[in-house]
Amino acid sequence: MRTTSLREYSVCFSKSTLLLSLRMLLLVPAGLPVGSQGDSQSDNRVMDNITARQGDTVLLRCAQGDVVTHTAWLNRSSILYAGEDKWSVDPRVSLVSLNQEEFTIKIENVDMTDEGQYVCAVQTSSRPRTTSVHLLVQVPPKIINLSRDSVVNEGSNLTLMCQASGKPEPTITWKLISSSVDLGSEDEYLEIPSISRQRAGTYECTAVNDIDTDVRTVDITVNYAPMVSEGRDVGVTPSQRGALECEADAVPEADFEWYKDDRRIFSDFDGIEILNTGSLSKLTFFNVSDGDYGNYTCVAINKLGSSNTSFLLYVVIESTSSTLLQGPRAVQDGSGGPIGAHSHTCLLFIAILPFLLRF
Ligand SMILES: *[C@@H]1O[C@H](CO)[C@@H](O)[C@H](O)[C@H]1NC(C)=O
Ligand SMILES: *[C@@H]1O[C@H](CO)[C@@H](O)[C@H](O)[C@H]1NC(C)=O
Ligand SMILES: *[C@@H]1O[C@H](CO)[C@@H](O)[C@H](O)[C@H]1NC(C)=O
Ligand SMILES: *[C@@H]1O[C@H](CO)[C@@H](O)[C@H](O)[C@H]1NC(C)=O
Ligand SMILES: *[C@@H]1O[C@H](CO)[C@@H](O)[C@H](O)[C@H]1NC(C)=O
Numbered sequence: 443m444r445t446t447s448l449r450e451y452s453v454c455f456s457k458s459t460l461l462l463s464l465r466m467l468l469l470v471p472a473g474l475p476v477g478s479q480g481d482s483q484s485d486n487r488v489m490d491n492i493t494a495r496q497g498d499t500v501l502l503r504c505a506q507g508d509v510v511t512h513t514a515w516l517n518r519s520s521i522l523y524a525g526e527d528k529w530s531v532d533p534r535v536s537l538v539s540l541n542q543e544e545f546t547i548k549i550e551n552v553d554m555t556d557e558g559q560y561v562c563a564v565q566t567s568s569r570p571r572t573t574s575v576h577l578l579v580q581v582p583p584k585i586i587n588l589s590r591d592s593v594v595n596e597g598s599n600l601t602l603m604c605q606a607s608g609k610p611e612p613t614i615t616w617k618l619i620s621s622s623v624d625l626g627s628e629d630e631y632l633e634i635p636s637i638s639r640q641r642a643g644t645y646e647c648t649a650v651n652d653i654d655t656d657v658r659t660v661d662i663t664v665n666y667a668p669m670v671s672e673g674r675d676v677g678v679t680p681s682q683r684g685a686l687e688c689e690a691d692a693v694p695e696a697d698f699e700w701y702k703d704d705r706r707i708f709s710d711f712d713g714i715e716i717l718n719t720g721s722l723s724k725l726t727f728f729n730v731s732d733g734d735y736g737n738y739t740c741v742a743i744n745k746l747g748s749s750n751t752s753f754l755l756y757v758v759i760e761s762t763s764s765t766l767l768q769g770p771r772a773v774q775d776g777s778g779g780p781i782g783a784h785s786h787t788c789l790l791f792i793a794i795l796p797f798l799l800r801f
């Protein structure tokens with residue numbers, strides 16, 4: 443009878459190691475002739491899969507019944523418990539109950555390596571029986587490898603990477619947060635060919651599986667050469683305060699240089715101040731004198747290039763009409779040169795000319 447049972451187990455698992463384990467377990471001397479009768483008397487059941495999450499405690503329950511002579515729980519080919527004797531050296535494995543009804547063991551803090559088939563082998567007075575159960579271990583997604591924050595020049599090809607672990611295998615999605623546009627890439631790699639400044643910002647990688655979600659971000663800075671806004675001419679009454687403003691869009695932020703005609707100008711303590719705040723440079727005249735009028739050029743520079751614009755500081759004579767003070771938008775100076783003191787009255791005429799022409 444016993445030899446028949448052994449035969450059954452070996453057929454069932456086709457594993458010599460398992461057979462050996464069971465021979466030892468059932469205290470049967472190896473090498474005994476194996477009978478051919480009673481093959482139909484065994485009973486092999488498959489229980490529903492057990493799905494657990496990493497870290498969970500799992501109970502493996504096996505019905506007993508009849509008069510059980512030997513019973514064991516096995517993980518693949520190794521015995522975890524033979525009756526109430528613990529064979530496993532794993533401290534996470536322990537006996538919950540062993541009685542007439544059931545033989546239950548538990549595995550604490552399950553991990554991916556515990557996944558697989560567990561078998562309960564029971565020998566009763568009548569016939570052998572096995573019950574197998576497949577343990578599936580799910581693992582929440584975790585982003586394990588992500589591109590670093592980086593700075594690139596506009597026009598370069600950029601590839602971002604986001605690798606995640608987890609079970610089932612997580613799906614990856616990419617989003618550019620500032621534009622809240624879903625980039626449609628469902629891949630570990632996000633390719634951004636010839637990156638534009640609009641594609642700068644914070645990229646969000648999301649890894650999702652049935653269990654959970656993991657999100658991480660990458661900051662991408664796109665450098666580009668300055669672009670200055672077109673200069674706005676400014677009219678100022680002599681001895682008044684006046685200012686020219688130059689705005690440059692640039693990454694990294696631009697450095698500014700100011701020129702009057704071809705001569706570089708700097709802040710000084712008697713009358714001129716150049717103040718740079720981020721993208722804006724402001725040239726202030728505290729007390730505009732005749733010599734200050736003329737053509738100014740603002741040059742914005744960063745490591746990728748430069749850009750410039752020119753302005754006219756022109757004379758406005760205080761008058762009773764407040765509309766006159768706003769001055770015309772652009773003044774044409776025929777000579778193209780600096781507007782000196784001698785042209786003072788001429789400029790005044792030019793300044794009021796558009797108003798005269800309306801009538
Ligand atoms: C149990 O899990 C295994 C492995 O994933 C699978 O092949 C089998 O179909 C599952 N069985 C049931 C009953 O869900
Ligand atoms: C089951 O066997 C596998 C492979 O030998 C091992 O990695 C895992 O720790 C075992 N799990 C338990 C609960 O014994
Ligand atoms: C992350 O990805 C890089 C590039 O593919 C690779 O060299 C590195 O080994 C990865 N690191 C981990 C922890 O997977
Ligand atoms: C970007 O990729 C395109 C297409 O693969 C290639 O033709 C181009 O030379 C690359 N540009 C840079 C700056 O590497
Ligand atoms: C501006 O300069 C003129 C001539 O140098 C001077 O007469 C005037 O007092 C100054 N005005 C102010 C407000 O400093």
Ligand SMILES: *[C@@H]1O[C@H](CO)[C@@H](O)[C@H](O)[C@H]1NC(C)=O
Binds near residue numbers: 741751
């Ligand atoms: C201003 O820009 C023009 C072309 O955009 C360039 O030719 C010129 O040299 C620049 N001027 C300065 C002072 O940088």
Ligand SMILES: *[C@@H]1O[C@H](CO)[C@@H](O)[C@H](O)[C@H]1NC(C)=O
Binds near residue numbers: 703752754775
């Ligand atoms: C001002 O100077 C710039 C650069 O020298 C020149 O391109 C522009 O034509 C000048 N503007 C006027 C109105 O003279």
